[in-house]
Amino acid sequence: MKISGEAQRRILDAKTRYPSRSSAILPALHILEEDQGYVTEEGMAEIAGLLDMPMSDVGGVASFYSMFMQRPSGTYRLDVCRTLSCALLGSEHLVDYLSEKLGIKVGETTPDGLFTLRTVECLGDCGKAPVMMAGDTYYEDLTPEKLDAILDDLRRKAEA
């Protein structure tokens, strides 16, 4: 899939915003993910062209960061923090709960393509543990009941 015109424009804009064009690589990859749902090979190749960078560098950078998905993922990534502060307050239970409820293992996507369940390292919101990130949003002080409501809410959003 080709990068959309709008995304291309934003990448080219990012290219001019830094003292060195290679600095635009992370902004470009973020834009690519927003545009295509994950950092597609075709998209990365296009970025290499737009930023005049070696493709291997784009691939090497993209694969270094855990936020960039290398494969298609669900509409919502449920990134549950597994690091100590969240774990001490039961995040492992929440992962199990989500896994059971959604019928998928960590790393998998629901058959309807709506949710991908992942565990991530510290999200930097330990005071509100356990925490999960989905989309741009942090969901805090989680309990199974809250998760139920969040999933319902996201499903509704996806339908809308």
Next chain:
Amino acid sequence: MRILFKHLDVPDIDDMDVYIREGGYKALEKALKEMSPDGVIQAVTKSGLRGRGGAGFPTGKKWAFIPKDPSLKKYLCCNADESEPGTFKDRELIVRNPHQLIEGMAICCYAIGSERAFIYIRGEYIEPARKMEQAIAKASNRGFLGERILGTDFNLQIQVYRGAGAYICGEESALLNSLEGIRGEPRLRPPFPAIKGLYESPTVINNVETLANVPHIVLNGGEWFASIGTEKSTGTKVVSMSGHVNNPGNYEVDMGTPVREIIFEHAGGILGGKRLKAYVPGGSSVPMLTEKHLDVGLDFESMLAAGSMLGSAGFMVMNEDTCIVRATLNMARFYAHESCGKCTPCREGTSWMVEMLESIEEGTGKMGYIDRLVDIANNINGRSFCALGDASAMPVLSSIEHFRDEYETHVSERGCPFAGDRGFALRGG
């Protein structure tokens, strides 16, 4: 004393107008109009302010390293990567009071002769990044940033740069690589960033909290700041309290405040009225301490004397139910996941430690693994390329030092001796 959080009760202090009404940007004006760049550096030096990211390097000294040569471009990078487990203070400082940070950065740039600054913010902080960008736009419109700031010939552009999920990018040289569009691995030093940093130019890298202190120092003077806290650890520290405490959150306390007060007064004591088992005082990269260390003062020197470090002052508190092997395994996994892979000891050693900890926790470990863990940790510590390796050794070394018997029980009883959740339960569960 509250310095950084002094406006926290003021509604809408994140709004620039409110911030100005409360005295905001006065420090910038004072610096630009009444002080020389060197004067600012002197004030910061006199204040005794030390880096709040963890290393505690004197801020004034760091700024003074920047060459004065006006033909050289210089950069300021604000480190808002905040990825140290248990630390969430910068997030609050940004979200609750973004202009305080902008003002601090502007003063720093004036002092070091920089016209361009970046805020490297971790990729997951999407809302904080937006908030920061909005605040920068407002400040630019109002002439606190941009060309000819406050009518002087000082210009400054600040940009937010989002990371993408890599703990290592909080390491200052890895941060520079990441910002330059290279894989976020740490750089060889020398050259040091003050000489060759971002884009090969002299660069200061300061933590959010460090920079947020600057306006207050400029307004009230270095002596005032130095009078707060202890002799060598001046000012206040924002501590992030998490884990098994009743009132998790950020608290600003004077340097030197006893840990007991922080855990039992500010954070409301141990969750569920349980006993404290262990706490990590400075993010997971510092050695854990125990009940025996409750009267230690929260400052660089006292923490070091107690066998730990101040670090980022991200407290992770564990109650008596907590299986220490499991907690250590959790932290070890973190480092194995976040190791950048550049150097051998860290790349190979962190995952080896995970394997052994897993075996011990699952009941397949051997008694010899305990000493082997110590040996491996000691061989990563001090031998790896950057401090991530050293950090990975701390939870392992300190937990075995304080709780060796618990490790031994895991081995001899072929499994975790703790019942049920082993201290990893949902609240109230």
Next chain:
Amino acid sequence: MADEVNLTIDGRQITVPKGTLVIEAAKKLGIEIPIFCYHPKMEPVGACRQCLVEIEGFPKPQVSCSTRVADGMVVRTNTPEVKQMWEIVLEFLLINHPLDCPVCDRGGECPLQDNTFRYGPPDSRFEHEKRHFEKPVALSSLVVLDRERCILCFRCVRFQREIADQPDIQVFNRGYGDYIGIFPGRPFDSNFSGNTIELCPVGALLSSVFRFRARPWEMTSTESICPNCGVGCNIRVNARNFRRVVRYLSRDNPEVDGGWLCDRGRFDSTFINDPERLTKPLVRRNGELREATWEEALEAAVDGMKAAGLRAAGIGSANRTNEQNYLFQKFMRLVIGTNNIDYTMEPMAPGGTDALVAGLTSGFFSGSIRDVASSDVIVSFGSDISQELPVLDLWIKKAVRKNGSKLIFAYPLRAELAKYASSFLPYSYGKEAGFAAGLAAAFVGKAPEQAGGLSGDEIESAAKILSEAKIVALLVSRSVIESAPDGMETYRALESLVGTLEARGARVQVMLLVDGANTQGGMDVGLLPGYYPGYRKIDESSCSEIAELWGAEPPPEPGLTGWDVVREARNGGVLALWVMGQDPARDLVRAKEIAEALGKLDFLVVQDYFLTETARMANVVLPSCTFAETKGTFTNTERRVQRINQAIYPMSDSDSDTDIILKAAFTAGAQFEYGRIESIFEEIARVVPQYGGLTFDSIGPFGRQWEVRR
């Protein structure tokens, strides 16, 4: 002595230049420190941590590969603590390294094995599952990667970036999951990828050509020269049982190749043992080429050539040795009786060869490859160096990227080096002389409105760069002098440009670029129809001079060029041709014309390894040996005479070109007597003034340049 630093390593004092790395200082003392990621030709990275040492005053051990010496520094490598650190790093590296050494190409020449043998732990304490990757992965048709063996020293990635500037490979992923890779679907497409195999300190990067072919300890290693292009990179030919060449490795000649090889050279070793090689002489009988004895074949060859009388000709080769070419031309002149000798069948422009010879004999072309490294401006005229002389491309890239030298790249097409050029001048083919004259004129302030298909502005921008130059390396392709029109004018214009530059105080070194491994040597030793060996223009006095040297008189008139032969063959002016080591019927540009001309000949002898297109047309085919089966010298583009040595026995009944010529001469009743290859070289040194004083021994392992004083 401010530039020198005194330090102590293991109690021993040493003085080294400021900026020296601790590991290099230790090396000078003969103190060995194990390494993996460090490589002296690349920037240190300090990644593998193998080379940790103790340095007084540092709280932690330091990596000796990236720590620079300081005055009074006290370094220790011999303490139990250091030994323990070396041991643990090896233990770390081995926990995930498969112990498949018995089936690993690298086994026996593996730095990981060697360092483990010397410094490693007696066994591993690792009791868990090793890391797994899919393997092996083909990064390209030439390079295969075994990721499980990789120890992530990043030498390959760094080489492709720092040296080759072709960053096709990169580290992917992070931490424990780090691996070396290519962008999906984008193969490792570099002219120099093979160097990464040689740099790899384990058996992770493998050559698809060499893989599973031989164990290192059962190979012989013979010093030789790559026969692929005019750079003449020094190589080691690895062979098994003195029969089978399995690979070439680099052999660092700091003045020629800097230790690197291009892929075209490195991987071109399979032709030597190709089953298609000719093993028996062939003679055409009843219209078909049939196997014959050497006696039959040589007799037929000599008779056929002699029958043509004066209408015979010979073509030598730009990839045969000096000894082979020298004997060939001597045989043609004295035995066959013709000066119709050339090294090519390419058409030359009138006067082109004379211009070339003028440049070579006057000392105008006396530059060296190393001049590229020491000049502030490099001018390259007429060659796509990256393709024609690949390793020279590395010298230029290094000069531009590391030393900040400026490149003026004059070539009709946007070739790879154009992107390194401060001034890229795509003049029009055929207008070389106009371009050169324009540049010379622009330099003295008389810029033409346009020249050679370029605008005055373009020419002037180059002239401006030159005007600021202090040291210039001017690289001139043979083709712009010899085969492009008006070569003499081009040459005169360049002479004038250089003269002006020198008058203004610049130092200028001009190097002729020739593409064949022995184009230069072929011309030196007499593969030119208008010149006797040593660029003696054919005339009465040179004829008697040669006659004295040879004890027999060569034909006194200049001969036909290779292209003349093509033309004359069509109208009966040439009846017989002897081709040694060339396949003109497959010429890239004029195959059809040439093949047609060859078809008209009465008689054709071909001396080669394979039944080439040309050989298929021949009356007699003589199977000859490759460079690996013989001994001799090549002369490269910087006039460096370098030795090749015999690495394997000749294949079956094939014979070296020198022996074939000697036998042919004997068959013809001539008295050519040489005890050894060295004797032929001794004669060359007597006959060719440029080689005067050189002996086979004095050339040494890294060759000797012949110089003409200007």
